Amino acid sequence: QVQLVQSGAEVEKPGASVKVSCKASGYTFIDYYIHWVRQAPGQGLEWMGWINPKTGGTQYAQKFRGRVTMTRDKSITTAYMQLNSLRSDDTDDTAVYYCSREIYSRGNYYFDYWGPGTPVTVSS
Amino acid sequence: EIVLTQSPGTLSLSPGERATLSCRASQSVSSSYLGWYQQKPGQAPRLLIYGASNRATGIPDRFSGSGSGTDFSLTISRLEPEDFAVYYCQQYGSSSWTFGQGTKVEIK
Numbered sequence: 391q392v393q394l395v396q397s398g399a400e401v402e403k404p405g406a407s408v409k410v411s412c413k414a415s416g417y418t419f420i421d422y423y424i425h426w427v428r429q430a431p432g433q434g435l436e437w438m439g440w441i442n443p444k445t446g447g448t449q450y451a452q453k454f455r456g457r458v459t460m461t462r463d464k465s466i467t468t469a470y471m472q473l474n475s476l477r478s479d480d481t482d483d484t485a486v487y488y489c490s491r492e493i494y495s496r497g498n499y500y501f502d503y504w505g506p507g508t509p510v511t512v513s514s
Numbered sequence: 515e516i517v518l519t520q521s522p523g524t525l526s527l528s529p530g531e532r533a534t535l536s537c538r539a540s541q542s543v544s545s546s547y548l549g550w551y552q553q554k555p556g557q558a559p560r561l562l563i564y565g566a567s568n569r570a571t572g573i574p575d576r577f578s579g580s581g582s583g584t585d586f587s588l589t590i591s592r593l594e595p596e597d598f599a600v601y602y603c604q605q606y607g608s609s610s611w612t613f614g615q616g617t618k619v620e621i622k
Contacts, residue, residue, distance in 0.1 A: 425611070427559075435551075435559065435602055437611040451610060452515070488558055498565035499606060500549045504558035 392416040394489050394505035401511045402476050409472040410508045412489030419467035420444040423492040425501060426460065426471045428485040436485075440492065441469055478512040485510060516540055516607040520614035526622040533590040535617045537603035542583045547606035550579055550588045553616075554599045562601075563588060593619070 397411040412424060426438040439450035441460040448460045454473070462469045469489060476483045486507040493502045517540040527533055537550075545566035551559040561570040563579035566586055576591040590597055598621050603614040 427613075434615045435553075435604075435613040437613065449609065490559075496565075498546050498568065500547075500561060500564035500570075501551075501559075501604070502561050502564075502570065504560070507558055 392491070392503045394491065394503055396487075396489060396505040396508045399509040399511070401513065403514055404476055404478045404512055406476050406512075407472060407474045408476060408510050409470055410487050410489075410510070412469045412471070412505050414467045414469070414491070417491075419462075420464060424460075424462070424469040425490045425492055426458075427488045427490060427501075429488070429507075430482065430485040433485075438471070438487075443467075443469065473510075476510075476512045478514065482512065483510065484512045515610050516543060516605060516612055518603050518605060518612055518614035520601075520603060520617045522617060523615075524618045524620060526620050527593055528622045529593050529595055531593050533593055533597075533619055535588040535601055535619075537581075537586045537588070537614050539584045539586075539605060539607075541607070543586075543605045543607055545582055548579075548581075548586055549604045551602045551604060552597075552599050553602065559602065590619075595621075 393415045395413045400408050402408050420443045423440045425440045441448045443462045457474050459472045488507045489505040490501040491503045519538045521536045548566040550563040553559045567579045578589045600616045600618045602616050
């Protein structure tokens with residue numbers, strides 16, 4: 391069965407970096423894009439970007455360009471999301487970070503499997 | 515970036531009632547990229563509907579999606595206790611995925 395298992399909760403100081411992992415199993419890792427979506431406390435879902443595990447190609451949401459890096463290690467079927475220069479002000483990065491698998495089927499694109507989420511707290 | 519606006523923000527209904535949730539896009543969206551997700555507290559989102567009107571695997575037939583262009587809707591024909599949750603629409607366009615702000619369906 392398809393599973394996305396994420397790394398554990400993180401607490402970081404403002405200005406630091408965080409790297410979250412997402413280990414995929416139960417399917418061919420390189421055949422499906424992995425997306426990262428975050429959710430601040432009590433807020434909605436915010437798309438951050440995707441990585442193509444086959445090529446390593448990425449696309450990031452405008453808001454995160456220059457601060458986020460998505461990578462993967464095909465040998466261990468794991469995707470990573472690193473966010474730099476963490477903030478705890480009005481543009482707080484404190485959130486739950488989810489990875490999700492994108493599937494293309496019969497002309498449609500959607501996110502069919504999600505990881506459980508990794509809470510990241512930014513606090514001095 | 516295409517903006518999705520969901521309405522209402524909160525829907526207060528009783529079990530057994532019908533729920534109709536709206537998702538309006540700031541410009542036309544391809545139905546191929548329009549999805550609906552359900553999220554319960556402390557859980558990851560769960561895919562309900564893809565391609566605007568196709569139920570995902572294992573989703574009960576009381577859930578249905580419709581619409582095209584800029585106006586889409588999710589209907590729950592008869593609310594079950596487990597359906598009280600937050601619902602998000604999602605789309606892809608202009609090289610970016612976006613989500614609506616969500617509609618909370620709460621018990622009246």
